[in-house]
Amino acid sequence: MDNAVTTALAVLEKQLNRPLAAALEVCARCGICAESCHYYVADPKLDHVPAQRAEQLRQVYRRQHDFIGKFFPTWVNAEDLDENKLERLAEIAFSECTLCRRCTFNCPMGVDTPLMMRVIRAMATAAGKAPEILVMLADSAIEKGKDPDMFRAMFKEQIAQMEQELRELTGNPEATIPVEKEGARVLYVALAGAHTILPPAIIFNAVKEDWTLSLYEAANYGVFLGDTARAKAIAGRIIEEAKRLKVEEVVVAECGHACASLVWDAPNWFSETFPFKTRSIVELFAEYIEQGRLHLDPTANPEPITYHDSCNLARTSGIYREPRVILNAVAQNFVEMTPHGLENYCCGGGGGLVALPEYDEKRLRAGKPKADQIKKTGARTVAAACENCRLQLGDLNQYYELSVKVTALADLIVKAMRLPEKIAMSVAAE
Amino acid sequence: MNIQFITSIIALVALIFSIVVFASRWQAMQRLPFGKDRSIPKDSAWKGIMYAFTLGMMPWAKESTRIHMLAYLRGIGFHIGIFAGLAALIASPWFENIPFAIRALFAVLTGSGALMGAAGGVMRVAEKNLRGISTRDDHAAVWLVSLWLGAMAFALIAPAFLPAMYVVSAAMLVYAPLGKIRHCIYFYFARLFYGLHIGRRGVASGLIEHSIPSGRRSHAPQFGGVGAASARLEQEAHNG
Amino acid sequence: MSTTITKPDQVLDLKGLLCPMPIVRLSIAVKKAGVGAVLEGIATDPGVMADVPAWARQSGNELVSIKQQGKEYHFLVKKTK
The missing domain is CATH 3.40.50 (Rossmann fold)
Structure with missing residues (x-):
């Protein structure tokens, strides 16, 4: 076994805790997670089914830890980790999953896919197989x-x-x-x-x-x-x-x-x-806003505005109510995407993907469900409370010719504060 | 010694094996690290855990189960059959003392569980994605359990099938903790961790709001997508 | 940092890009350039004033100069390895 593989396996062993073991063991391969993934919605193929993605790590785990996997590997598709498999795992975890947690919420078991992808990322990073730019x-x-x-x-x-x-x-x-x-x-x-x-x-x-x-x-x-x-x-x-x-x-x-x-x-x-x-x-x-400490005029933002829920804020951090408190106070015509909130689709730029030019094409194609969602709202402005999302939404705007403006919530608040016109323009231009 | 007695002893030994291996798996999980979460919770962990094991399992609670409602209900029927089958297996030495009406009810539950299991086995082969993600273990498990449920249904009605049921039970019980069927114990762990996540982080409140069916909801969903428009989108996804 | 005027082999227009994209683009351009090449970057994100020196140290390349000119930030880096 070469050094990279040994290092990666050591990381897997070190990180094997109860939640990870549960995620590795519990999947019944029922496959109903497929449509929860924006990659699958954009391009419905087997490799884009979350269970199939996680299966690549499970195969390695079974070879190491499962009785049948050790003695009858083909029965459970157990596989030894080699350099090729490690590179494929890294490719999956860094470019084919944004750790958005949408499949976890849609899984009857609650399989924690982001946890497994993070472990693969850790394995790849330790073995020198992570994208150079993220390391840099x-x-x-x-x-x-x-x-x-x-x-x-x-x-x-x-x-x-x-x-x-x-x-x-x-x-x-x-x-x-x-x-x-x-x-x-x-x-x-x-x-x-x-x-x-x-x-x-x-x-x-x-x-x-x-x-x-x-x-x-x-x-x-x-x-x-x-x-x-x-x-x-x-x-x-x-x-x-x-x-x-x-x-x-x-x-x-x-x-x-x-x-x-x-x-x-x-x-x-x-x-x-x-x-x-x-x-x-x-x-x-x-x-x-709820304490009445900001004086806001929603007519300052009269155009239809929609909100993209960042996965890290909504599903990971429970912040889905607060953005709507803000938007209802600062915008005259706030329209929801379908679906939204805890069921929102990832924009496709999460997990650091937006900073990796080698995966631009993959990232933009995986953003199609989001682009379609935005189009259906008829909104002219898309607000997002995440920098990576805003970068991705800006790219989707060009790629899918959405003709929308991408903005942060703070910019909309400042606009609704009705500062003098030239000031509001200057802030919006930042 | 008659064949029924011998096969029942084989099934009993298999049951003990199964319990011992499952218990050792449970203990192995408990030995793995699971540190105290030091982050300051936004909401109650219990709210999330309760949701994960109750409302969160309802067919309408998740987009995936709304899209695949039939497949999900098939799975539910299969698993109800399994629980009924386990209860029947424990009660099998005393079948003759149990009123026929009760045995018939359990025969219906296990029999329909067998049919739903077999349907799942067929789907695993017929459906492209399912075929792609399935291992030999997955195919074997679903057919073995379906066969066991079928044998149980017959044994509940006609005692002549008891020896056959015990032999199939023994095979299923030995295989269960080794192969894919063992996911049954990890279910509790995975659901618990999911519940902890959504509870502590304040996600569960939104999900609870979400999972109340629209007919009983007092106002339009604010933070989710279970509206008519969402149902339409899901229908589109379902139609491919 | 050198004060002599160095002519760049390549100019990177990083205007309008927000963190971390200026550093990402710079890093890719330097990787493609030959050893000894000098690249000039022009950015509008003030974050580059801290990010570019840190990138140079971390990557082992030479930061020739970095300065603010009105609302723009100009820097020269030399690929050393």
Whole structure:
């Protein structure tokens, strides 16, 4: 057995816990999961049936762990892991499943497909078979944390420029983007770039939130690799910052995987219940609206607007009510996709796929059910509370000629705040 | 010693084997790591677990079972037959003391379970995707259990079939914990973990709202797609 | 970082791209280029000011220069291996 295969098998053994064993053992191969997968809906073939995809890992598991698989492998289709099989597994887990959890919700057993795909990703990453770009993005993010002083100085300079822009936009000379403010109530973790900093900053200043901006960005490519060590290195800096600043809560930008991993996975990576609450900014915005702290005019967004539920927010994190609280408050004509909410189709860009150009064609074809859903709504604007979804929706917009505008919820809120016209336009253009 | 006694002893030994292997599988699962979840829950774990084992199993609760309603109901009928068959197997030494009406009822349950199992066996061959994902184990399991249910139905009506039923039972009981039939114990684990996920993360409330059939729902579904439009889309998917 | 003027072999228009796409495009272009090639990137996402230096360190390539010009960010990288 070569080194890559041995390494991959060792990872499988190490990660074999009770939920994984249940997912590997329980599938009855009834096949009714087929239509729950957007890959299958786009291209109905056997390889796109979730049970068939997971079966590839089960075959390896059975060869290692099952009595019949060990002695009569053909009876249960058990297979030894070799280099080819490992490469095929990696291809499946990184490019033919976005870990959207739709099949899990549709399975009579509740087979946890994302869990199995994450394990394959971990096996492939350890064996050097993961997509180079994901490894590069994760390692670049880790590299940034190695020289915090240099990045802190650069970051603060950029934020000072953004703060100036914020003051011009709001007409409020006291509007601020605080950084490293000790004792702030909220630590907001944005993504790289102004588009996830300025609109929330406008909203935070409007409601007079006691907030501070994190030095670090929310995106965590270690999660996509299924690599807990890398994911911990990236998330650990935010957790350390939140503890150092003694904040009450950490609020994550409109980004599905960053939110899901920081809220639900990070406490288990570190075996620790953090001394602060962690949630999505979508939940906080909905809270402001329900508390009447934001004055919003839905006529500012008169065109038909639909909402794409990020899988990581809806099915993984239970955030499906809050976006609708926001949309009903900021839009005059909010139309739902069919299906939506917990039954929504993945856009096809999840699981880090949107950052992998080698799989562009696969990704865009798998996005067809989403494109069809959008077309049927007749909406001119598609809102999404996840950066990866927005990138994919932007690509689907071009590929399927949807002629829609893709936007974040924060942008719609800012528009409904009725800032002067030129300001709203400037924010929307970000 | 008559043949019925000998075959019943064989079935008893097989039953003990089955229980011992299933118990060791259960214990092996319990030995695997399952750490305490340190994340702060958004809602009650119990709500999710309750949903996973009750409303969440209803045929209308999931898009997949709405699309494949007949196949799902066939599966339900098959599994009701299996539970009835197990109860009948335990009671088999005392069949002659059980009123015929009750035996007839169990014969109907196991007999229809056998037919539904056989239908499943045929579907596994006839349907392209099912054929593709099936292993030899899958085919063997569904026919073995169907045969067992059929034998049980006959044995419930006519004692002459008891020895044959015991022999088939013994084969099924020995095979059950080794092959695909063993998924029955993992069902409880998988459903529990699914329930924990949807409960703690605040998903279950939306699913509960979802799984109340539209006729009894007080208002239109807000957070899901179980409306008329969704049913249409599902029909399209079903029609291929 | 060098202050001498280096002529790029290739210019990457990364304007309008949001994180992580500028780094993804840069990484692919550098992979395809020959050793010693100099690539210029022009982006509008301020995230590149931190991301490009980190990418250069992580990948072992040379960041020749990086600077903000109005709303644009210009950088030069040299493929060293």
